[in-house]
Amino acid sequence: MSFEEFQNQSRLYVIGALEPEELEEFETARAKFGKKAEDFITECYGLHEAFALSLRPAKSSAAIKERLMSMVRARKEA
Amino acid sequence: MRAATLTTKKRARAGKPKAQQLSVSPPLEPGAPSDLDLMQAIQAQDPDALAQLYDRYNGILKALILRVVHNEAEADDLLQEIFMEIWNQAKNFSAQKGKPLGWMVTLARRRAIDGLRKKQAYARAEERLQSETEQQPDAWVHNATEEAIVLGDTRALMRKVIDGLPPAQQQAIDLAFFHGMSQREIAAKTNTPLGTVKTRLELGLKKIYDGLKELRDEL
Numbered sequence: 001m002s003f004e005e006f007q008n009q010s011r012l013y014v015i016g017a018l019e020p021e022e023l024e025e026f027e028t029a030r031a032k033f034g035k036k037a038e039d040f041i042t043e044c045y046g047l048h049e050a051f052a053l054s055l056r057p058a059k060s061s062a063a064i065k066e067r068l069m070s071m072v073r074a075r076k077e078a
Numbered sequence: 079m080r081a082a083t084l085t086t087k088k089r090a091r092a093g094k095p096k097a098q099q100l101s102v103s104p105p106l107e108p109g110a111p112s113d114l115d116l117m118q119a120i121q122a123q124d125p126d127a128l129a130q131l132y133d134r135y136n137g138i139l140k141a142l143i144l145r146v147v148h149n150e151a152e153a154d155d156l157l158q159e160i161f162m163e164i165w166n167q168a169k170n171f172s173a174q175k176g177k178p179l180g181w182m183v184t185l186a187r188r189r190a191i192d193g194l195r196k197k198q199a200y201a202r203a204e205e206r207l208q209s210e211t212e213q214q215p216d217a218w219v220h221n222a223t224e225e226a227i228v229l230g231d232t233r234a235l236m237r238k239v240i241d242g243l244p245p246a247q248q249q250a251i252d253l254a255f256f257h258g259m260s261q262r263e264i265a266a267k268t269n270t271p272l273g274t275v276k277t278r279l280e281l282g283l284k285k286i287y288d289g290l291k292e293l294r295d296e297l
Contacts, residue, residue, distance in 0.1 A: 011283035012261075012276075017254040019261055042176055047283065048187060049180040050290050051255050054236035057137025058144050060157055065132055068158050072125045072165050 001029040007040060014044040113178040120168040128165055135179065136161075139186045145256045146190035156193050160186045191258035239289035247282030250275055 001009070006029045012018050018026055030037045106112065111119075111130065119127030139160060143153040164182060171181050240248065253259045253267065261279065265272045 008280045008284065011287060012254075012279055015251070015255045015283070016258060017261055017279055044287070045176050045180050045184060046290065047286065048183040048255075049177065050236050050239070050286065051251075052138050052142045052179075052183040052186075053232050054240050055138065055141035055145060056233065058140040058153070060136050060140045060154055064154055064158050065129070065136070068132065068161050069125060069129055071158075071162060072128055075165070076123055076125060 001025060001032075003033060003036070006030070006033060006037060010037075010041050010044050011047065014041065014047060114173055117168060117171055117173075117178045120165060121171070128161065131164070131178075131182075132161055135182060138179075139182065142183060142186055142256075143190045146187070146258075147194050152193065153190075156186075156190055159193075160189050163189065187255070194258075235293055236290075239286055239293065242289065243282050243285055246270075247278045247285075250278040251282045251286075254279060 006026070009018065009022065009026045009029070012022075013026055030041070033040075111127075113131070113134070116127045116131045116134075120131065136157060140153055140157050143156045143160070144150070147153055147156065160182075163185060167185070171178065175181075243251075249268065250264055253264045254261075259267065261272060261275045264270070264279075265275045268275070270278075
């Protein structure tokens with residue numbers, strides 16, 4: 001696999017869209033390209049952020065935050 | 079470290095990570111703590127920092143969850159669970175591996191897709207998705223042009239990049255990212271050859287990746 005092919009596969013990998021038979025080949029290439037591969041995969045995870053930021057933010061009730069914070073404070077004190 | 083002190087603290091420059099995520103983060107109010115400041119405070123068990131992070135991103139994360147589960151009550155439950163997980167798992171966050179928002183989105187997406195499957199609501203959501211898709215073939219893209227005009231913000235920029243894709247590529251990415259579908263599942267759902275699905279995903283993701291890179295370089 002060339003590095004360009006690895007880049008294409010990496011973008012599929014970070015969104016979980018590689019098929020099982022592709023994963024094995026991907027992991028082999030990942031090991032072959034080493035740090036360069038890891039850096040590129042890290043960069044690709046930015047796609048997650050981009051997809052989330054493309055959505056119109058949704059409202060949630062104040063009760064959720066209150067429940068969350070009381071759980072967090074209780075856990076911290078436990 | 080208390081969050082009150084964070085608000086007046088200058089943004090920490092924790093050294094440039096060796097590998098940077100492709101990221102275009104939303105702008106912050108002047109003097110507001112960075113996401114990294116808040117994550118570090120959460121790692122130090124500061125609940126106020128979590129409250130600030132919640133205020134900053136609950137809307138984005140809930141939108142993401144809703145896009146996966148299509149159910150308001152389930153989305154609220156998951157949102158709470160995800161922020162609890164952020165609190166519990168904060169120690170596993172590493173700035174070297176990416177930005178806090180990217181980490182939270184990855185966590186939220188995984189949790190939402192797991193939640194969808196665990197609750198065996200997948201079939202119901204698929205029906206709803208099918209119905210939405212029939213009514214609105216490019217449902218991921220709603221009124222993007224209008225939004226781009228009205229909003230001069232990060233979302234409009236993201237949408238501009240995504241909206242530049244052909245609808246078939248958008249649909250393939252939507253099904254993979256927001257519904258956790260494999261290439262085979264997408265092929266079956268859209269009655270499209272597997273090779274075509276792969277090509278659509280590869281081309282679409284590359285265009286988004288390149289678009290975001292350009293955007294990041296411009297900002």
